[in-house]
Amino acid sequence: MAADSPQLPSETAVGRVALTVTDCDRVSAFYTETVGLTVQTRDDGRVVLGDSETPLLELHADPDAPERGATETGLYHFAVRVPSRTALGAALERIERTARLDGASDHHVSEALYLTDPEGNGVEIYCDRPRTQWEEHDDGTVRMGTDRLDRAGVEGASDGASSVPVGTDIGHVHLEVADLDATRSFYADGLGMNLRASAPGACFLAAGSYHHHVGANVWHARSGPGGGRGVAWYELRVPEGALAEVRRRLSESGYDSESAEEGFVATDPAGIRVRIRPSR
Template sequence: MTAGTSLLPPDTAVGRVALRVDDLDRLVDFYTSVVGLAVLARTDDQATLGAGGRPLLELVRGPDAHPRSREEAGLFHTAFRVPDRAALGAALSRVETSWQLTGASDHRVSEALYLWDPEDNGIEIYRDFPREEWPTADGRVGMDTLPLERDALRAESSGDDALPDGADVGHVHLEVTDLDAARAFYEDTLGLGVRAEWTGAAFLAAGDYHHHVGLNVWSGRTAPAAGRGLDWFELVVPADALAAVRDRVAEAGIAVTETAEGILVRDPDRLAVRISVGE
């Protein structure tokens, strides 16, 4: 495909992310008190968390799954997007008060905070700059990693204890074993367009977003996903786009599992992607 173009419609978005966890109670407490999600549904073995009544995170108790090894592919981070700087400042205050921040960056398209949950799943909480301010050229977007001034951000905090209405999962970033193979799957089979490339990483999106899926090989992962961590993530597409995705998957010889909302497929590292139809 031409640089930056995608086969998926521009209103494609990331939906929910599901994690296999060991200590469900502890993870629910963390994601509500630190990240700021609300519990939307809960059973003994599963919890659905979200913002503004919208489900964003599924936590599933997986006691038989071993902790993810250093060799296994999997989640780099789930990126929760907030609508404004006041909400990002509030997130910074919650993390600094109750947890530990591992990084804070200005990416030229967004401002982002980084942390790990209690079972070492990566998390990003971020807000986008207005799109007209993003540096773009030749179908690509110019992202970078620059220091973020935390004092100024902290001063703009709304003081809220929860993520506001409008918060969502803006993107998912994965650690893969083979960047070329993963890129081919997400670009040629699913239909995302490459929006940026760094050494050992690629960032893909539908439409002109900076990225819905990030891929990297920075940690030298060598084995498919098998342990705790990412169970699946969801790309939500318009109804008329699902058939084309199903056709491309079939042409690639990849197994398809039908779901109530669409289909489930696995990437070259056995990471599950749900392609669901939006309302």
């Protein structure tokens, strides 16, 4: 572990998520009609979606990409964070009209809906509760849980919107990994995130005091990375002045990185590429 290194700045946020898919048209239709994202650009083999202003999701077409195997690490879900309960209610209506809801939970810090895209990628759509309502344990970790969602209340808050509002972002990614300790070390000791919560077989880490920017679990006994469909990479957006310090910390903690796209790329122990780039 790098000694006396500052933690990842609290302004850090998750940026874009990129998925490798076999059928861009089918998958992008799901993300527009059900999730409520807007297609921003579409070119040969690549579709970029987001709210009406900010790119959040990239779909990269590979018609020959195999399905992720049962033992391969990768994405558990990525989480689209909407800015209000009103927007969450509209998302619930879209899901009930066009797809299938896999789950709905009250996590104490947030209210969340769960579904699966046409190629098996997990998607969460959620809205945070005000931070004044979050509770912390004596050790400084945040209290999270999984209770039944007040679906009637969420749906009753809907404004019927067909798309997500401006201000929607990617709140976190949740990964299926092979080694929880190694993953925790990469994100905490290497990148400088804080351990915010733990559960049997899972941990949740964040920059600053957010409930989590990265979740990781070993619930399905994954053993190693694959090379087919699923997450290709995701971004962490870091204040520009902190980029060099973050990269130094990674290096001193024993993790390699390579320069790319205004920042650098590192690969976590589950084989998932993390692009660290300056904040917008």
